[in-house]
Amino acid sequence: MGGSQSALLAESITDWWSLAGVDALVGEDPAGWLVLLPANDAAAPRPKPTIAPEPEAAPLPAILQRQEAPQPVETKGPVVFPDAWDEFQHWLATSDDVPGSQWDARRILPVGQTNAPLMLLTAWPEIDDQRDGAMFSGTAGQLLDAMLSAIRTTRDVCYVASLAVTRPAGGRCDGAEAAELDRLLWHHLRLANPERLLLIGSDIVRMAAASELPETRGKILNINQDGGKVETVAVAHPAMLLARPAQKAAAWDSLKLLNRGR
Template identity: 30%
Template sequence: MAMVNDEYEKMLQAFALAKNFLRQQVELGFDEVYTQVKTKKPTAKKEDGPVPTGLSDFYHEIKNCKKCHLYRTRTNFVFGVGNPEANLMLIGEAPGKEEDLQGEPFVGAAGKLLDRMLAAINFSREDVFIANILKCRPPENRDPRPDEIETCKPYLLEQIKLIQPKIICALGRISAQVLLQTKSALGQLRGEFHDFNGIKFLVTYHPAALLRYQQYKRPAWEDLKLLRKEYDKLKILAG
């Protein structure tokens, strides 16, 4: 009898998980379900290159940076967060108010949406590494200025070098344009993979834009599915 109860309990838990997942999809505005959901964490392995041990050293090296005037108004330097050996790196533009207060990227409303977007394609924050082009918040959340980008960008490039991701996903127009060195609109850049120094590079909408504009949710969902598909393909290639 106890065994029957255990099985029943497991079934209820599975239903609850499925219900929660579907509710998240509806909240996100995604009108279909990603069908390759697995309960195990992705196990994609790096094929070559040393294990990056230098990321923490690099953080300590740059955490007190004063190379541009943004250090004067920051509360916290926002290095980035996640798996230092991630095969997927997400890159936004700059910390906002909450990120500046907490010292972590994507922790406000947009960050919560990003977590749900990741969960919708079976990733968690621990699977990926999240960073921004700028490590300090521009006042009033204005767009980063070209001189600030030029000064701070080498830090991001070094992070990419240390992490060696297989895929980069740019969140929003600014990180896409900065890294691809283009002025093309986000609508033209999204929906296909680009090359960034030999790394597959996808562009999609910034979660903050998805919170404001419902019409971007459908194409964002298409981008997420593309991202997951490519990630799984690389995982199979890596054996």
């Protein structure tokens, strides 16, 4: 195709684009050249297309967000134990600072008075004790009473206590909790000031005598207490003796030593 026909075709195309509103190859603003305006609006300015706002960026995951500087945690010093007997007993019953009071809502408190002829001390209540609200309850308590009767004494003249006033989960504690209980042990013994001491159970034997229970069989353990020594023997817990009757002979070998001088 060429000649005058080509020129006419080019002129026709140019006229069409002019009618469509295209009068430049590049303009400052986009033009809706395919939109037909009404005849009376031919000279009106063409509206600019609406541009949708960009969507807000999703928040960063928490781990990537700016973290506030941690506030320093106030370090608490060692718990101060009351020095007066009555204040100490009230503190054991009510204070949140008592080591070993955090393990259970129900506290099992000591029974008896200071300067008792014999102090019965275990590490913490047994499950039955926690349930019944008293130390050495149930059949284990009945066996303990028989053991005391064999050395010609009764529970009501003894000072009966557990080092911790509640029972730890699994019957075990360590670390800082054990360290605080160790401090409490020696403070409690100093205030109780018993004539003699019966350690009941392997846990309290480790704490007070730094020995394993089998090593204490038939021995007097002189526990250093406040510059003096308190005559001490150690036996397995009555609950353990019920489960393992063969250990009763070892318990009697130690228990009968408390008959000396009576």
